[in-house]
Structure formats: structure tokens, C-alpha cells
Amino acid sequence: MKIKIINPNITQRMTREVEEAARKYASPGTEVYAVSPPTGPDSVESLYDEVLAVPGVISEIIKGDREENADAFIIACFGDPGLEAAREVTDKPVIGIAQAAIEAARLMAPNFSVLYVLDKSQKIIENVLKLHNAENECCSIRSIGLGVLESEDKEKLLKALTEKGRICMEQDGAECILLGCAGYVQFAEKMKDELGILVLDGVVPAVKFCEAMVEIGAKIPKRKLCDFPDKKEILGFDNLTKF
CATH class of the missing domain: 3.40.50.12500 (Rossmann fold)
Known part of the structure; x- marks a missing residue:
């Protein structure tokens, strides 16, 4: 299985540290990779930072789902920024740390x-x-x-x-x-x-929860609360409409 970790800030050092820890505890056969979005703050320490980070998180979820064949996602920031929105754009497991x-x-x-x-x-x-x-x-x-x-x-x-x-x-x-x-x-x-x-x-519990959800074939239901967003015109966020 393949687990994609999104570090909502753009600090690559932290992204590498998170990836290293996740790989250490991942089960044999689990591929783990971590990324920082192309947009966002260099740290998430305020509500303002969280708002700036969410579009990048969502874009990486969509990219992982549609282009990278990721089986599950981890949002690696303790505020879980964009967690509920992320679950609307994929049916794969999305876990916040x-x-x-x-x-x-x-x-x-x-x-x-x-x-x-x-x-x-x-x-x-x-x-x-x-x-x-x-x-x-x-x-x-x-x-x-x-x-x-x-x-x-x-x-x-x-x-x-x-x-x-x-x-x-x-x-x-x-x-x-x-x-x-x-x-x-x-x-x-x-x-x-x-x-x-x-x-x-x-981070480590999130890896284990993702592995368990993928192994039992768990999907996010697309019936009511987490259904895919309606298609509508959104200016300036083309990468957020490809779900």
C-alpha cells in the first residue's frame, strides 16, 4: 500500500523528519512518502496560518488520489488543518495526526x-x-x-x-x-x-491507523456528509477542482 503524508507547511526539513519517522514504523510492504504543498506558510502556528495552509493540503490530497495512486493520506499538523474538507474530495482514508x-x-x-x-x-x-x-x-x-x-x-x-x-x-x-x-x-x-x-x-499512530483502514478496505462513504463537492466556478484554484 502507499501512504501519502502532507506536511501543511513548506519547511522541507520538517517534511523529511516526518517521513523518516513514518518509514521507521511502517509495516513491510507499506510505501510512505511525505510532501510539502507548493503553497502555504513556512510554519502553522496561528489560525491565520491554518487558513493559508488548507488549499495546499487539499491540492495534495487530490493529486495523490488522482495522479499518484495513494491508498491513504495523513495530514501532519496537530491542528488537522483541512481534515474534514479533505474527506470530501477523496474516498480514501484521511487521518490527521x-x-x-x-x-x-x-x-x-x-x-x-x-x-x-x-x-x-x-x-x-x-x-x-x-x-x-x-x-x-x-x-x-x-x-x-x-x-x-x-x-x-x-x-x-x-x-x-x-x-x-x-x-x-x-x-x-x-x-x-x-x-x-x-x-x-x-x-x-x-x-x-x-x-x-x-x-x-x-505521526506513528496515524501510519498504523491508515494501514489498518486500507487493509480492511475502508472507504469514506459518498452519500451525504462527505459527498464530493458540487461542481461550480472557483476562481484562482484550478488545482482544487479536479476531484
Whole structure:
């Protein structure tokens, strides 16, 4: 099977890191490839950024479905930007990494905290928790105060995540930490070893959910809520009308 991962921002370094982690945990016979759209912001840290990212996400879903024979899709941003719209333009499984992390936590430790980038990203986290009906299962959401593009210093980033994760454990009662940025994918195992609790990044669970959905032949129903959009004139977005 072939799984396409869309990193909604245009930062290629993060796209490569996500692809590397996904390939590490993919099953034999699963081809995983990650892309950044040709349009969009270099990071997704605000609601404004999310809006700018969605057209690129949708265009890559359509391209993967119509031209690349992808069997499933992952949206690799913790706000799951464009997730519901993406499910309207394909009948293939589309999984957001926030959704995947939340569902995995529900199975193992349904009292979790979310660590995210900057204070201004708080609304993104609140919205995605509401989207997946997870507000009551979330103990806390905490910013580490470092932006996506500040993550070149890996040791500094790991230290900040681990310190905040410990606060979530000791003060908020969290038994699981969700890493609220695809750029944190490489730190999940190290944090789990340091903190002694489950730490989920979202990318790896998303790969496993996609594999399961493809293996059982699951398709998005095209009857009512997720039916293909009506054909209509749309100016400036020709690449979004080829579904």
C-alpha cells in the first residue's frame, strides 16, 4: 500500500523528519512518502496560518488520489488543518495526526496533556480538541514557548518538552503526553524513557491507523456528509477542482 503524508507547511526539513519517522514504523510492504504543498506558510502556528495552509493540503490530497495512486493520506499538523474538507474530495482514508494521537491515547491513557509551540497556538489546540470531542479527556494544554522554526537546537527543544511534560504529570495528573507539533516526532521515544509515561507524537499512530483502514478496505462513504463537492466556478484554484 502507499501512504501519502502532507506536511501543511513548506519547511522541507520538517517534511523529511516526518517521513523518516513514518518509514521507521511502517509495516513491510507499506510505501510512505511525505510532501510539502507548493503553497502555504513556512510554519502553522496561528489560525491565520491554518487558513493559508488548507488549499495546499487539499491540492495534495487530490493529486495523490488522482495522479499518484495513494491508498491513504495523513495530514501532519496537530491542528488537522483541512481534515474534514479533505474527506470530501477523496474516498480514501484521511487521518490527521491530532486525531490519531487522541484516539491512541483513548485506548491506552485517556487522561492526557498536549504540549504545543507558542502561546498564540492555543486556539488551534482548543479547536482540534473540540473537533474530536476530547476536551473532557485533556488534563491540560501547555506551550513550551519555542516556535516551529526555532527547533534547530534539538537538545534545547527536548529539554523544554521534557520539563513541560513533567509539569503535566506532577501538577495536572496527565498519564500521557501528546506532542502537538509534527516537528516533535523525533522526541517521543526519548521523552517516554525520561518521564516513564506514554508519549505520542501523532505521526506513528496515524501510519498504523491508515494501514489498518486500507487493509480492511475502508472507504469514506459518498452519500451525504462527505459527498464530493458540487461542481461550480472557483476562481484562482484550478488545482482544487479536479476531484
